[in-house]
Amino acid sequence: MANGIRPQPGIMDIALYVGGASQLAGQSNVLKLSSNENPLGASPAAMQAFARAAHDLHRYPSTDHAALRVAIGDVWGVDPARVICGVGSGEILKLLAEAYAGPGDEVVFTEHGFSMYPIYAHACGATPVVVPERDRMVDVDAILAACTDKTRLVYLANPANPTGTMIPEAEVARLAAGLPPQALLALDGAYAEFVADYDAGRALVEARDNVIMSRTFSKIYGLGGLRIGWAYGPQAVIDVLNRLRGPFNLSAAALAAAEAAMRDTAHTDRCRIENARWRDWLAAGLAELGVPSDPSSANFILARFASPAEAQACDVYLQSQGIIVRQVAGYGLPHCLRITVGDESACRRVVHAVAQFKGSR
Numbered sequence: 001m002a003n004g005i006r007p008q009p010g011i012m013d014i015a016l017y018v019g020g021a022s023q024l025a026g027q028s029n030v031l032k033l034s035s036n037e038n039p040l041g042a043s044p045a046a047m048q049a050f051a052r053a054a055h056d057l058h059r060y061p062s063t064d065h066a067a068l069r070v071a072i073g074d075v076w077g078v079d080p081a082r083v084i085c086g087v088g089s090g091e092i093l094k095l096l097a098e099a100y101a102g103p104g105d106e107v108v109f110t111e112h113g114f115s116m117y118p119i120y121a122h123a124c125g126a127t128p129v130v131v132p133e134r135d136r137m138v139d140v141d142a143i144l145a146a147c148t149d150k151t152r153l154v155y156l157a158n159p160a161n162p163t164g165t166m167i168p169e170a171e172v173a174r175l176a177a178g179l180p181p182q183a184l185l186a187l188d189g190a191y192a193e194f195v196a197d198y199d200a201g202r203a204l205v206e207a208r209d210n211v212i213m214s215r216t217f218s219k220i221y222g223l224g225g226l227r228i229g230w231a232y233g234p235q236a237v238i239d240v241l242n243r244l245r246g247p248f249n250l251s252a253a254a255l256a257a258a259e260a261a262m263r264d265t266a267h268t269d270r271c272r273i274e275n276a277r278w279r280d281w282l283a284a285g286l287a288e289l290g291v292p293s294d295p296s297s298a299n300f301i302l303a304r305f306a307s308p309a310e311a312q313a314c315d316v317y318l319q320s321q322g323i324i325v326r327q328v329a330g331y332g333l334p335h336c337l338r339i340t341v342g343d344e345s346a347c348r349r350v351v352h353a354v355a356q357f358k359g360s361r
């Protein structure tokens with residue numbers, strides 16, 4: 001360009017995020033299993049709250065999200081004063097990088113980590129540092145070994161996406177305790193609600209001053225279309241993030257729906273139980289066909305094929321049957337396909353199609 005207009009360092013290093021496809025040319029009965037969406041949908045109470053919000057569209061929303069933060073506090077036993085709500089948990093994870101890292105700083109995540117983490121690192125001009133995993137499991141010692149006096153932020157999803165694997169809470173605690181003093185641990189709990197009796201790091205946030213946990217309404221709560229997430233962290237960090245976020249970042253309709261969804265714990269419980277049931281059925285069915293997967297703690301499984309070519313061929317076959325799953329070569333897993341756990345009929349359709357694919361070879 002002839003002029004001197006240039007973006008900030010790092011921005012042109014960002015590879016655009018590619019979302020899960022939702023359409024197939026020439027297919028009508030498409031089954032979308034590429035974005036880890038809840039097959040049971042949102043809580044009916046959330047839908048009603050959203051519809052009611054239509055009567056007040058001329059009003060600006062709350063700036064402090066107080067009602068939603070209180071609901072989160074009631075359900076998850078956290079202090080609402082230390083909760084921040086964002087446009088998806090993604091906004092909060094991005095604000096963390098903006099607030100705490102910049103050129104010359106390092107942002108650490110693991111080799112199969114969520115593909116938004118490098119985007120957040122580049123966006124603030126920091127250097128992404130990618131740490132190896134061990135057989136698709138996060139390796140705390142490797143993360144600690146990668147930390148330097150430049151490390152400002154460590155992103156860790158537990159359960160992880162796209163592997164679905166999880167490390168024990170004691171390992172997360174060991175990671176938090178071993179970080180250098182200037183580094184913050186961002187525990188991404190996007191799939192935490194799928195794990196029974198799991199606090200997703202709440203106790204760790206309370207015990208330490210270098211851990212923040214993020215959560216989302218996009219997965220078990222079935223509100224991905226509305227864009228709402230939240231995080232619980234040290235008061236000092238929450239105060240910093242609140243200065244950066246837009247005062248009206250969440251719409252009134254989103255706030256109302258999220259509050260109702262949060263309080264409908266019966267729906268959440270039903271979704272967790274159904275997910276576990278059909279996830280285990282799906283994994284067992286595929287394993288019988290010679291397509292194994294690691295035990296998943298989330299609402300998807302990472303199906304492993306004999307080769308990248310077989311994974312691709314299976315993806316093509318599934319598409320011919322109207323089924324969309326996620327290729328994860330970009331995550332360093334070219335021989336795998338990530339398959340969202342759908343409802344019973346969806347899982348049966350997947351196993352049937354993979355059986356036909358395997359039988360045809």
Ligand SMILES: *Cc1c(COP(=O)(O)O)cnc(C)c1O
Binds near residue numbers: 088089091160216218
């Ligand atoms: C889906 C997902 C999120 C959620 O993002 P939102 O912005 O809340 O929709 C965060 N982290 C991981 C690892 C995810 O898979």
